[in-house]
Amino acid sequence: MSTPAQQPNPYQQPAYPQQYGTPAPNPYLQQPFPAPGGTGGKRIPGWLLAVTGAVVASAVWATTLFVTGVFDREGAAAPAKPGFGGYEYEANxxxxxxxxxxxxxxxxxxxxxxxxxxxxxxxxxxxxxxxxxxxxxxxxxxxxxxxxxxxxxxxxxxxxxxxxxxxxxxxxxxxxxxxxxxxxxxxxxxxxxxxxxxxxxxxxxxxxxxxxxxxxxxxxxxxxxxxxxxxxxxxxxxxxxxxxxxxxxxxxxxxxxxxxxxx
Structure with missing residues (x-):
């Protein structure tokens, strides 16, 4: 007695074929930021560089004034030192x-x-x-x-x-x-x-x-x-x-x- 051929199950999900090599990229994975430098990155605007340089220069200048005593720690102008034109105090x-x-x-x-x-x-x-x-x-x-x-x-x-x-x-x-x-x-x-x-x-x-x-x-x-x-x-x-x-x-x-x- 012959065995009838097996009929396919209409409800069974078809199997995906196994793949080898590099996997396909995940479309939902966040891409890394580009490395700094190179010609591909965005250039910093010139006005921003100028402002930054001015701020740094002002900070250096203010520090110099504090160190030399031109301004006091509260930012006010330091009092001028008296100069007597070379004339020395004389009691007599x-x-x-x-x-x-x-x-x-x-x-x-x-x-x-x-x-x-x-x-x-x-x-x-x-x-x-x-x-x-x-x-x-x-x-x-x-x-x-x-x-x-x-x-x-x-x-x-x-x-x-x-x-x-x-x-x-x-x-x-x-x-x-x-x-x-x-x-x-x-x-x-x-x-x-x-x-x-x-x-x-x-x-x-x-x-x-x-x-x-x-x-x-x-x-x-x-x-x-x-x-x-x-x-x-x-x-x-x-x-x-x-x-x-x-x-x-x-x-x-x-x-x-x-x-x-x-x-």
């Missing part, structure tokens, strides 16, 4: 300013008066000397003196206010005042210098005092000649205005040279 300002130019007309009368002070923000030295006019007698009743002062400003630069403080003398001259003040800049002395002349009398045309002020860096210096007295019977004429200016300039120059030589 009378010794530094002997008034040799004035001594052609005057002699020293009595002992000098001086004081000195050294503080955290300001050093000061002061000298006052009474003078006797060699052309006058006791009956003439004159009072003449020269004061000298020097200041070493440690807490702030005086340059911003120096000129204004002497131009301000013009505002002291009014119709009701007994004095007239005339300030004027002087060349070839320090960083800047001013001469202030005070006029008195009915016509406000007689010199009563003359002040010379000099600034060099954070150092300031003043020398002032002042005259009082001379009653109606006095026959002594006061020094010529040009002579007073010359004496002040010469004696101030000598005093400044002594203060600088000291250093």
């Amino acid at each position: 300002l009378c010794g530094a300013a002997p008034l040799n130019a004035f001594r052609g007309r005057y002699s020293l009368a009595g002992a000098d008066s001086r004081y000195t002070s050294q503080q955290e923000g300001l050093d000061q030295s002061y000298c006052h000397r009474d003078l006797k006019d060699l052309q006058a007698t006791e009956k003439d009743g004159e009072t003449v003196f020269v004061r000298t002062s020097a200041e070493w400003h440690r807490a702030g630069d005086p340059s911003a206010e120096f000129a204004s403080s002497y131009w301000a003398y013009r505002d002291k001259t009014t119709d009701k005042s007994r004095y007239r003040y005339q300030p004027a800049p002087i060349d070839n002395l320090g960083d800047e210098a001013f001469l202030v002349t005070e006029y008195r009398g009915e016509g406000k045309d007689t010199v009563g005092s003359m002040l010379l002020a000099v600034r060099s860096g954070w150092f300031t210096f003043e020398m002032e000649w002042t005259w009082y007295g001379g009653g109606p019977d006095s026959k002594v004429e006061r020094p010529d205005e040009k002579d007073l200016k010359d004496w002040l300039i010469r004696d101030t120059t000598e005093a400044l040279a002594a203060l600088k030589q000291k250093g």
Whole structure:
């Protein structure tokens, strides 16, 4: 008896043939990112490179400013260091300013008066000397003196206010005042210098005092000649205005040279 041929099962899934070699790629697997470099990658925009370079340069510059002390740690500008133009502190300002130019007309009368002070923000030295006019007698009743002062400003630069403080003398001259003040800049002395002349009398045309002020860096210096007295019977004429200016300039120059030589 013959065996009938086996019929195929209509519900059986067909078998996949076995494959060899490289498997087919998985369409759902995420592809790796391309390696950096090479000509296939995207170029960084030029503007981004420029911005990045500027940021780096700014950081380097800021670090330099911190290290050198131009800015403090809070980012504020570091305070400037005082510079005194080479003029050293001197407690005996009378010794530094002997008034040799004035001594052609005057002699020293009595002992000098001086004081000195050294503080955290300001050093000061002061000298006052009474003078006797060699052309006058006791009956003439004159009072003449020269004061000298020097200041070493440690807490702030005086340059911003120096000129204004002497131009301000013009505002002291009014119709009701007994004095007239005339300030004027002087060349070839320090960083800047001013001469202030005070006029008195009915016509406000007689010199009563003359002040010379000099600034060099954070150092300031003043020398002032002042005259009082001379009653109606006095026959002594006061020094010529040009002579007073010359004496002040010469004696101030000598005093400044002594203060600088000291250093």
